[in-house]
Amino acid sequence: MDTALVLLILSLFWLLGSSSIPSLIRVVGYQGVLLGVLPILAYGFEREVLLVGLSGLAVKGLIFPWLMQRALREARVTREVEPLVSYNLSLLLGVLVLGASLVFTAEIPLPAAPPSHLLVPVAFTAVAVGLFLVVARKKALVQALGYLVFENGIYAFGLAVLPHAPLVIEAGILLDALVAVLVMGITLFHINRTFDSLSTERLVQLKD
Amino acid sequence: MNEVLTGLVILVVGGLATLFLNHRWVALVTAAAGFLTILQGCGLVLALQTPQSLELPWAVPGGSFSLVLDPLAAFFLAPAALLGILASIYAVGYFPRPGRRSTWFFLHLMMAALGLVLLARNGVLFLVAWEVMALASFFLVTSEDEQRQVRQAGWIYLVATHLGSFFLIAFFAIAPDFGQSGVGPVAFVLALIGFGSKAGLVPLHIWLPEAHPVAPSPVSALLSGVVINTGIYGLMRVLSHPPEHARAIGWTLLLVGAITALTGVLFALAQRDLKGLLAYSSVENMGLVCLGLGLGLLGQPLATAAAMLHLLSHGLLKSLLFLAAGSVLHQTHTRDLEEMGGLLRRMPLTGLAFLVGAAGLAGLPPLGGFITELLLLLCAVQAMQHNLLAGLVTLLTVALVAGLALAAFTKAFGIAFLGEPRSQRAARAHDPGPLMLTPMALLALGALGLAAGTPWLLSRTYPEQSAVLASLLSFTGLVVALAAALYALRSQLLKTRPVGAAPTWGCGYLAPSTRMEYTGLSFSQPLTDLFASVLHHRVHQPRMEPIFPAEETFSDETPDLFEDEVYRPMLEGLVRLSGLLRRLQHGRVQFYVLYVLVTLVGLLAWGQL
DSSP states (O other): OHHHHHHHHHHHHHHHHOOBHHHHHHHHHHHHHHHHHHHHHHHOSOHHHHHHHHHHIIIIIIIHHHHHHHHHHHHTOOSBOOBSSOHHHHHHHHHHHHHHHHHHHTTOOOSSOOSSTTHHHHHHHHHHHHHHHHHHBOBHHHHHHHHHHHHHHHHHHHHHTTTTSOHHHHHHHHHHHHHHHHHHHHHHHHHHHHHSSOBGGGGGGGOO | OHHHHHHHHHHHHHHHHHHHSOOHHHHHHHHHHHHHHHHHHHHHHHHHTOOEEEEEOOOOTTOOEEEEEOHHHHHHHHHHHHHHHHHHHHHHHHSOSSOOHHHHHHHHHHHHHHHHHHHBOSHHHHHHHHHHHHHHHHHHHGGGTTSHHHHHHHHHHHHHHHHHHHHHHHHHHHOTTSSSSOOOHHHHHHHHHHHHHHHTOTTSOTTHHHHHHHSOHHHHHHIIIIITHHHHHHHHHHTTSOOTTHHHHHHHHHHHHHHHHHHHHHHHHHOOBHHHHHHHHHHHHHHHHHHHHHHHHTTOHHHHHHHHHHHHHHHHHHHHHHHHHHHHHHHHOOOBGGGOOOHHHHSHHHHHHHHHHHHHHTTOTTSHHHHHHHHHHHHHHHHTTTOHHHHHHHHHHHHHHHHHHHHHHHHHHHHHHSSOOSSHHHHTOOOOOHHHHHHHHHHHHHHHHHHHHHHHHHHTTOHHHHHHHHHHHHHHHHHHHHHHHHHHHHHHHHHTSOOOOOOOOOTTOSOOOGGGSOOHHHHHHHHHHHTHHHHOOEEEOOOOOSSSOOOOOOEEEOOOHHIIIIIHHHHHHHHHHHHHHGGGOOSOHHHHHHHHHHHHHHHHHHHHO
16 A cells, blocks of 8 residues: 555656656556555455446546547657756655645544555645646646646545545546546647647737 | 416416417417416405415525515506506517517516515515516517617626626625515615616616617516516515614605606606607606605605605506507617607507607696606695705706606607608508507506596595595596597588698798708707706717818717716726736736646645644
8 A cells, every 4th residue: 555655656756757748648647557556455345445446547547548648649749848847846846745745734634544644645745746747847738647647636635535435526536537638638639730739838829 | 375476377387388389379378367367366465455475495595485465566566467468469569470489488587577576575585586587688678689789788787787686685685584674774775776776766777778778669668667666666665664764764765866867857858769768767757756755754655655656657658658669669660769750640549659658757637647746746845844955855856857857758759750750761650550559558548547546546545635636637637628529529520621731831941851840959959958067968060160161960969977977987997907917817827727726835824824
C-alpha cells in the first residue's frame, strides 16, 4: 500500500520534470493503473471495492492514455512540453507542495482513519501538481493531462472515505472525468484546426 | 374555492392542449370554460362575503400551499376572468392563422398564474406564481419578436419585472405572513418598490409604455386591464391590516400617486403612438388609484372605495380601448397616429367603442372615470377640513390630471378617427368581423352598466355621496337620452328629403390635401410646450436659412424623462464599472486556472487559521 503511494509520488515528480509529451501520457497511464490497484490494496477483495478499482483502472489506466495518444497523433505537434516554469523549479515546487500537504492534511477531519497516513497528503499533492501543470505549461494537450492528474488526486482522496461514500459518488466522479476528457479531446481538435497549433498563447486572440 | 381552482386547472390544461392541437376553438372553449368556472367561484364569495381557504401539502422549504379566496381577491379575480373571456373571443378573430402555437399557451398560463397570485397566502407560493405570470407575459410581449423594437421592449420588461421580484423576495423575507399583521416602514418600502414596479408607478414605470404597445392587442388589453392591477392588489393586501406609521405611508402613497398620475398623463399627451398613449394613460390611472389609497390611509375611507372603483372601471375601459386600437392596428397596420385619420366614417362601430372608452377615461359623465374622479374630489374637499395639505394636493392633482387626460383622449380620438385619412391604408380600413366587435360592444355596455350601478354599490356605505351621484348620473343620462332622441328625430326628418354633401369651405383654396390637417403634434403642442420643462420634447425643425432652402425634414420625439435622465446615466456608470473587471479577462488560460489555484490555496490557508 505505502509502496504504491510512494510510486505515485515519484510519478508526480516525473510529470513535473519530464519534457516529452508521450512520456507524460505514459506516466499518467501508470498512475491510473496504480490508482486502480490502490483500493484493492487498501480494502481487500470485496465486491464493491473490486468494482471501483477495476473500473478506475480501465478508465484511467487504459482509455484515457489511449485517447490522449490519439489526440497527440492527430494533432501532429512537436513533442516538447514547452514549460512556462522551468523543469528544475517545477520539481522544487513539487517537493514544497508535498511538504505543505503533509502539514496541512494532518488537521483535516475525516469520518474514519484512512488506510494509510500517506494517502491524504499524496492525494493533495496530486491535486496541486495537476493544477500546477495546467498553469505552468503552454500546450493545451499538457493542460488536459494536468486536469487528469488533478482528477486522479480527487479519486485518491475519495479512496480515503471509500467505505463511507456510496458507490454512486465514485461512479459519478469517474463519469465526470470521462466526459471531461471527451470534451477536451474535441476542444483540442478544434483548437488545433483553427490555430494550427496547440499552444494556448494563441488563444489570447479570442479575447474581444 | 373549488370552482376557482378547477377553473385554473382547466386553463392550464387548455393551454397545454393548444400546444398540441393548434386550434383556436380549442383555446377559446377551454378559456371560456375556465374563466366561467372562476367567475362562478368569485361570485359566490362576493355574494356571501365570507372567505374560503384551502391547504394542500407542498414539500418546499419555507413554503405552504395555502390558498384563500376572500372578497378582496375575488374583487380582483372576477373582472380578470370576465376580461379574460372577452379578450379570448377577440383574440380568435385577431391572431393570424395559423398563429404561433405558444401564444395561446402563454395567454392561458399567464391568466392561471394571475389567479394563483391572487389566491396565494404564502410568500414562496406567491413568488412562484408571480414569476410564472411575469415570464408568461414576457413571452406574450415578445410574440412578434421579428421586430427589433419588440425584442428591446421585451428585455426592458424582463429586467424591470425581475428588479421588482428582487424587492418582493426581500419583502417576503421580512414580512412572511403577507398582510396578516401591520407592516413596518422597511417592509412597506420594499413592497412599494416591488409591487409598484408591476403597477407602473413612477419612476418604475418605464417598462410599461415600452412593453404594452408592442404586445398583440388582446394581450395589451389584458396586461393593462388586469395584470398591472396585481401590483395594486399586492399593495392593498399588504395594507389590509393597519400598518405602523399609517400617516407617513399614506403621504408616501399620495405623493407617489400624484407624481405618477401627472407624469403619465403628460407623456400620454405627447405620444404619437396610439397604443403608447394608452399605455401612458395606464400609468396615469394607476397613479390615481395609488393616490386614492394614500388619501384613504389619511382618514378618508371613501377615497379607498373610489380607488377600487377606479381600478374596476379603468380595467374595463382600458381593455376596451386596447381592443379598439387593436382593430385599428389590424386594418391600418400602424400604431402611428399621424398615419390614421377619418376612421370613424370607415369603422363606425370600432370608432364608437373607442369613443366610449376615451370618454370614460377622460372623465366625461356618465362613465367610470367621471364618477371616481368626482368621488376623489369630494374626498379631497372633506380632507381639507382637517388635513389641508393632503386635500389640496389631491384636489389640484385630480383636477389637472382630468383636464390633461381630456386633452390626451381628444387627441387620440380626434386624430385617429376624425378628419380625412392620412394614408392609403387608413383610407381602405373597415370594421372587423363580429368576433372582434362583440367583445368591444360587451365591454362598452359593461362600462356603462358599471357607471349606472355605482350609486347602488355605494348606497349602503355612503348614502349621502351615493345620492349626489345618482342625481348627477340621472341628469347626464337624461341629457344623453335627449341628444339621442334629437338625433333620431333629425334622421327621421331627413329620411324623406334630399341631403346634399359638399366639401367644407376652404377659404377659397382649391386643392386642399390631407397634409394640411391638424396633426397629433400640432394638436398637443400648446400643452406640451407649457410642460416643456418635464417633457423634454425634441423637435427637429427645418431651417429656412438660405434664400433657396434645400429639402428638409421635420421630426419630433418625446423620450421618457426617467429613461433618459435617470436610468441611462445609471446604466452607463454600471457598464463603465464593469469594464474594470475586463482586465481580469486577458485570454491566458493558464492565468484563469491560476485564479482558481490561488483561491483554493487561500481558502486552505484561511481554514488553517
